[in-house]
Amino acid sequence: MTHRPAHAADRGPLAALLRTVTGRRTAWLVALLPLLLAGGLAAALGEGERAPSPLDTLPAGYESTLGTELAAELPADDASVALVLWTATEGQLPGGALGELGALAQEVGAVGGPRAVRPSEDGTAALAVVPVPGGSATDVAERVTELRENLDEGVPDGVEAQVTGPAAVQADLAAVFDGADFRLLGATAAVVAVLLVVTYRSPVLWLVPLTVVAVADRFAAVAATQLMAQLGIAWDESTVGILSVLVFGAGTDYALLLISRYRDELKRVADRRAAMATAVRRTAEAVVASATTVVLGVLTLLLSLVPTTRGLGFACAVGIVVAAVFALVVLPAALVCFGRWVFWPRVPREGDPTLVEGRSLWRRVGDQVAARPPAFVVGSVVVLAALAAGLAQVSTGLDQSDQFLERPEAIAAADRLAESFPAGTSSPTQVVTRAAAGDVLATVRSTGAVLSADVTDQGDGVSQVDVVLDAAPSSPEAEEAIASLRAELAGYEDTYVTGTEAQAIDARDGAARDRLVIFPLILALVLVGLGVLLRSVVAPVLLVATVVATYAAALGVSWWVFTGVLGFEALDVSTPLLAFLFLVALGVDYNIFLVTRAREEAEAGHGTRAGVLRALTATGGVITSAGVLLAAVFAVLGVLPLVVLAQIGTVICIGVLLDTLLVRTVLVPALVVVLGDRFWWPRRTPPATATTATTPAPAPM
Template sequence: MLPWAVLALWLAVLALAGPLAGRLADVQQNRAVDYLPASADSTQVAKVQDALPGGEATELVVVYHRDGGLTGADRARAQAQIGEIARTHRLTATPTAVPSKDGTTVMYAVASTQPGQDDDARTAFVDDVRNVTDGGGGLTAEVGGAGALNTDMKGVYSSLDGPLLYTTVAVVAVLLILIYRSPLLWLLPLLVAGVADGAAMAAVYGLHQAFGITVTGQSQGVMTILVFGAGTDYALLLVARYREELRRIPRPYEAMRAALRGCGPAILASSGTVAAGLLCLLAADLNSSRGMGPIAAVGVLSALVAMVTLLPALLVLLGRRVFWPLVPAYGSRPPQRRGLFAAMGTSAARRPAAVLAGGAVLLGALALGALHLPGSLKNEDAFTTAPESVTAMQTLARAYPGSGTQPITVVAPTGRAAEVLAKARTTSGVATVERGRSGAGWTELFVTAEAAPETPGETATIKALRAGLDSRFGAYVGGASAQQIDLADTSSRDRWIVVPLVLLSVLLILVALLRSLVAPLLLVVAVVAVWGAALGIGGLLFGPLLGFRGTDPVLPLLSFVFLVALGVDYGIFLMHRMREESRSGAEPAAAALTALRTTGGVIASAGLVLAATFSVLITMPLVSLVELGLVIAVGVLLDTFLVRTYLVTSASLALGRRVWWPGRLSRAHPAGGATIEVLPHPASRP
């Protein structure tokens, strides 16, 4: 009766969660300013602009260009189209033509504060301007600027949900079919992961409504990948143990109870470690990182709950036939064969110190590649294929070399606006300053730098403005370029806070689980080394091979959190089994090799699935997602096939009983002092 009750309960959960899950995409916040902390200058500018008449302005730059030089007809056409935009929309000022010195280009700054400037209204305004502006006959007309960039970014994130989900499902399905070689069994973990994803989306929507956590397209995408990746990992471990118990126990229900008792603690501990590591992101100042912590943790916990309740219920209800054609008959023995991980363990046992030293040198050498990571990612380099907003800015950069083409926004208390304007005009690197709107006690100023956008020269100008205006006049300096500066600065500060918290929380959980200090330190050092090597490989690939011109400032922190949490996940599977074998009477070497042989197949399968799910991000059109997916996928593979198999096993062999110091297992032989015979374990086959 219990399996049927569990199934009925999940059907009720689906009925309740379905409508809420469908609303999650509607509350995504994908503007650059949405990623920033409330304390950032650029965030304060956006808040002030929201309070001004018409709300935050949607700032665009309309660019007309002809390679051989603009004709009189081109200029007349451009002026007529800009006039139509001014007549049909409420603009902050009348756009004026700014021609380039070479006569090939003319640009118009167009900004709207018409009523109803929510995200949909901003998108509609950008789309309408693009519909009005039209070239032809060799004349190009493009719409760029911060407003257009935000619209294009939102469009990309809005289009990710479907392709990301379908691609993830397809990748996991193929891998499960290859692993299980069964026409039915592969479908169950996939189905349960889909249910868990729906429940997680509903839970995240509830968190947003209750606590206002920031939901971005990136965080929702990563959550889906974690649900399918981590959920499938838990399914692999559970199904492997269930298959083993079915050979010993006649009734599937009793076999499942034994399987849950056997592998349940490891699954609970590993998922708890991952969730704890992810929740450390709550200490981040960056809105997007702080929001990703609970969102990703909800995904992992939803996968856990589904895989230890719904999946067992389905497996029990379907009985042994779910494994067809490789049905584990009661009383049968699994095929005894020397597998890959037995051979790897034997090779590591011959010279464990040499293997450990060689692996450490390899990881250290790979980590040096991080020195070649490109600088911070610019807005114009954020897409793998440049949309119109980016090509427009590229046209401006060629036509107006070394000139500012993107406004720096300053908001000042109205009573001191004249002083701020005068001070801004005398600031080094400032070309022009224009007064914008006033209201709610604030006045808006638009500053044009002498240097091109997102260059060291413009960065120096923004910092000079902030140094001269913030403390003396209570003004704030924002805009698209300032947002990128705040993003990089806040990400750097967050690393110094979140990284120690992740290491401490993971270490404490491992100490409690393994009753040791040495084994947890070994696992933590191993995953940190994997993170460094994965970032190094990224440094060798991003620029030279993939042509990326920048690195997402948040990449080091997010990749660290995910690789440490997920890497320790696999370490728990290995070390928990090693400790179990040691407590049963095995000598240290036998315990280490048996643990590798019995868990190696499951860990390898789980690592392949997790790496494949994160590699789905590599197919996405945003550089930040490609970089995150590549680093995590590479890191998981390094962790699975080098660190867990060779280095952790070699270190355990070299340390012997000292790996369990100061626990009881480090001080004396287990009762009986027996040495067990090391044979391949049924669980080595997922």
């Protein structure tokens, strides 16, 4: 059997591109040059750098943010504070220990001179305040580490020294990301490699997509951070980690779709280059539609009030574009350079059977769905609704002590400090003002729930009052105290209440505002995108509804996991938004892969009912593999001991599995079978022909 390469007869820009990508003389250039160029640029430029700002993670326009911005005008605006806590290893502090601690406190630069050390009333602990010069997170971490080493060397017998306070928390947070890029990249690559080997059952093939996606990931990280540095867009340590996971997950999904179609085409034609040209042509629409949906979705984060959230949206958009280009251009060229043997030991040959046998798993699933579609629709909806029941109990706003999966010294010391000193000592509230400091101080001291208040910094017409509240951090009482302070100080011009407690309250309110604005916009963009792709009204509405139901179920199940298994008491304020964004954008991907194939089969004369069953059979294996892989990749975020990343990864992992194994496999096909041609309304599809309506489905991709 001989075939003329399909692309040889084509004309136009796409045909020219395909000839270049798959050509005998050009394929190796298309594969090698981008990989070398991207790798060289990534190595030469490195990731972008920027000086962090205290405003990076604060919602714009809120009082705590305005207070932090005003505090930057103070003479000591570049300094942070560490609290040194000395505690007796047994009973009370040894006699004479306070004198030694006073000398040690002066040696490490504590505030207050000879009176730097403040003993507790119970005699079991003592406290000193040590200014820590500001700078980058790395600089602060180095100074806190040096402080801890000096304290350990000079501490008297029978006394233990610990460091807490804002500087220590910042240092311990920075420690979370020490080597994080390497650990996260290594774990992600390992997961992808294992799943690719399992999927293809080949000792060679997996190396090609993994290499292409790995280079795309590094290039995306460098390109995104360099662009953000030039444009003045903020990002933090977690941005590159989430970007890497997204690029690996989406890039590998696109690769699975392409390679599966390529293998299918190799069974139809002798020329592997013609087979690849057809595979690219048939998968490009789905991949481009998927990538466009995700890019538009993540770009909605540019409307967030939080600078680093806006940076995450920008970085992810860059990453998806890079992943799609590498998957549609570099990967096809790389694969055709090797020939059919790259699939060894399951090498596809021309003339191999391409029809699914009756025992095919996905064909059996489709037949079961087609036999009782209303029952499967109702059953799927009931399951999703039951899983979503946990939504009624979800609360947001993690305590500072709950931000870490592993308990660092700063958090442990803060809890111990609260046993011997007023609860608010470890995290004082700040009032920053341009008004008369004395008047503001008097008003603060007269406010209920305030244990102490002192002016700690003044200059250039700005004053800062540090306030110790008589309430445990992150408690309802502390929130009421902040509200009372703000109400009492409302009459003073340019006077703001800030600090950790006030910032947490404002962050929660800012996150609620972001959800109110961004959720509807994401849904609207996805609806419009699906409408343009499918030229339908009914199909996009149903597909988006299924994805939203998946998100609700995933968040409900995750809440039970977090509270019942992992012991979390709340979600981080950013978790619902980021989980919704990625689940909707990525969840729609699998529906796009299924429905575009169903439309292709229907327009080929199989009709809507048979078309969706053929599409399920054809795409079942690859989409399930892609979903499992994407879920595993996002679960890798748990290698970083930061609760917010673990939560985001867990919700997305559960959501992707639900979408892959239930929604896309059962619910969507059942809906299509129930509605028939109405699913495509107002678009019309050709009626099924007698010869094709009963034709078995094509081989799985």
